[in-house]
Amino acid sequence: MRIVVGRVDEFEPGGRRVVDVGRRSIGVFRVGDRFYAISNHCPHQGGPLCAGRTAPWTHSDGPGSARTGEEHVMLACPWHGWEYELATGRSFLGPTEPPARSYQVSVASGETLDQDLDLRVPGRTPGPYVAETYPVRVEDDYVIVDTTTNAGPGDVDATERTGDRS
Ligand code: FES
Numbered sequence: 001m002r003i004v005v006g007r008v009d010e011f012e013p014g015g016r017r018v019v020d021v022g023r024r025s026i027g028v029f030r031v032g033d034r035f036y037a038i039s040n041h042c043p044h045q046g047g048p049l050c051a052g053r054t055a056p057w058t059h060s061d062g063p064g065s066a067r068t069g070e071e072h073v074m075l076a077c078p079w080h081g082w083e084y085e086l087a088t089g090r091s092f093l094g095p096t097e098p099p100a101r102s103y104q105v106s107v108a109s110g111e112t113l114d115q116d117l118d119l120r121v122p123g124r125t126p127g128p129y130v131a132e133t134y135p136v137r138v139e140d141d142y143v144i145v146d147t148t149t150n151a152g153p154g155d156v157d158a159t160e161r162t163g164d165r166s
Pocket residue numbers: 042043044045046047077078079080081082
């Protein structure tokens with residue numbers, strides 16, 4: 001299922017939004033111009049993971065040297081502090097610790113959304129009567145979460161909209 005979460009400009013850099021879709025609760029994060037989506041259910045004991053703080057991964061080449069990179073952002077659960085990588089949901093606590101579920105995020109022009117999303121309702125058959133409709137243009141860019149696949153490295157940069165519909 002592909003879910004339109006909101007307009008790109010509704011997300012401040014560093015901002016987040018938690019959306020509930022059916023039984024799922026999903027946090028969508030903007031880090032710089034990149035978007036990530038991750039389950040709000042912490043694999044440890046079910047805490048509200050997306051209420052936690054984010055921080056860039058810190059690298060050190062030796063004493064007195066530390067640098068951070070935006071490409072690996074960690075999210076810490078507010079209950080016990082377990083950390084997960086935003087892009088993949090991976091934990092680094094140990095090989096047996098389960099990852100948090102992460103989701104693919106894309107940014108698409110509003111002009112393409114009606115072609116892009118499947119708006120059919122299962123179990124409904126169109127009848128013979130058709131009311132007149134009018135074209136509506138939606139010009140902004142929208143953030144879309146795909147709940148059918150794990151994200152892996154599939155976070156998206158808002159400045160590199162691809163229009164990928166996979
Ligand atoms: S429930 Fe998230 S760290 Fe324990």
